[in-house]
Amino acid sequence: MTSSAPEPEGARPVPPPQRRPGGRSARIRRQVLDAVLAELGEHGYDGLTVDSVAARSGVHRATVYRRWGDVGGLLADVLDAAGDDAWQPPDTGSLEGDLAALNREIQDALVAEPPIVAALIAASFRSEQADHAQRRLWEDRYARCEVIVRRAVERAELPLGTDARRLLIAATAPVYHQLVLLRTPPGPDLPGQAARTAALAASAGAFAVPPPAGDT
Amino acid sequence: MTSSAPEPEGARPVPPPQRRPGGRSARIRRQVLDAVLAELGEHGYDGLTVDSVAARSGVHRATVYRRWGDVGGLLADVLDAAGDDAWQPPDTGSLEGDLAALNREIQDALVAEPPIVAALIAASFRSEQADHAQRRLWEDRYARCEVIVRRAVERAELPLGTDARRLLIAATAPVYHQLVLLRTPPGPDLPGQAARTAALAASAGAFAVPPPAGDT
Structure with missing residues (x-):
């Protein structure tokens, strides 16, 4: 349910940038959303700011503000990205x-x-x-x-x-x-x-x- | 469960102060907790401050700070007070x-x-x-x-x-x-x-x- 929840990509090998689907815009999104997850995991909602996410992601803060607006926009995009997967429920036979x-x-x-x-x-x-x-x-x-x-x-x-x-x-x-x-x-x-x-x-x-x- | 939840007393006739159990300290507690409920109902958690509760309750803010400390202390006391009642679950026969x-x-x-x-x-x-x-x-x-x-x-x-x-x-x-x-x-x-x-x-x-x- 929430089970295929987002994970920061740090633990997985990152493919070369040119192989990532969607190109630069998708790559920036992934960097920013990974930074949101990492900040959220470490500091919770109260420690989450657009500036800390921008700094952690290495994406210019003006870009983050323009594309996501605020912390609410960042969180909403994390959740929308989590739903954009191939998760299927378990099939055990009963x-x-x-x-x-x-x-x-x-x-x-x-x-x-x-x-x-x-x-x-x-x-x-x-x-x-x-x-x-x-x-x-x-x-x-x-x-x-x-x-x-x-x-x-x-x-x-x-x-x-x-x-x-x-x-x-x-x-x-x-x-x-x-x-x-x-x-x-x-x-x-x-x-x-x-x-x-x-x-x-x-x-x-x-x-x-x-x-x-x-x-x- | 949460059903016998606290209500502000404004809607009920308030008995004369001298009849209230516990005397002055209990009366101050009731005034302050009623103010917390009213502020919470109107403004939610984000609008809740010790100062706004003190102002609404008519109790001196130094008293509120000394006795409840902060918003968390106020909310905890509201919840503890809510449990201090005679609520019993429904008895319908099945x-x-x-x-x-x-x-x-x-x-x-x-x-x-x-x-x-x-x-x-x-x-x-x-x-x-x-x-x-x-x-x-x-x-x-x-x-x-x-x-x-x-x-x-x-x-x-x-x-x-x-x-x-x-x-x-x-x-x-x-x-x-x-x-x-x-x-x-x-x-x-x-x-x-x-x-x-x-x-x-x-x-x-x-x-x-x-x-x-x-x-x-």
């Missing part, structure tokens, strides 16, 4: 297995160090632009995850007419609630327990879509 | 009914205007003191809600050895997740659907506590 693997990815992302995903969620309470971008990213991730439910329907694990989004929210919400809001420590059982709860509820018909009004 | 009523209280609190509960949650991402106090409040509320599960066990709706806290988290997490993080609009079906999902999962044994190791 509904409960897929949901548990998904929840493990979410837990890993939420407790990762440096706490970039957590810092981006916190920033969404501060910046309207970051808020909108965070919501776009979540919407996109939940939409991609609907394939988990389609596969379970094809395997006859679930009835046709299961509300995929409600099921996915039920499966993932306890992980977010405990780690982001209640701030309880992560646990090895949390991802699987939340997955099992949602799968059991699904088998019991909790996410059945009622037939359209007028049907007999 | 597990699903209790959880649905609880979720309606949570949804109402999260979407209330002025958005005091939402602002306190947002503030918990900014201030460590507010964070700790928010967590204490949630822990206290979830502990009080365990009676919902005990009653369901007594009615034989649930087996003995149901993990009350996990059940309560599963029931309430989708409401928090959608309204606080995903920021989807509130809906009349959300509280009941989340309650029904958790109740169905509970009936299917999702929250059964495994027997202690060594039992046969």
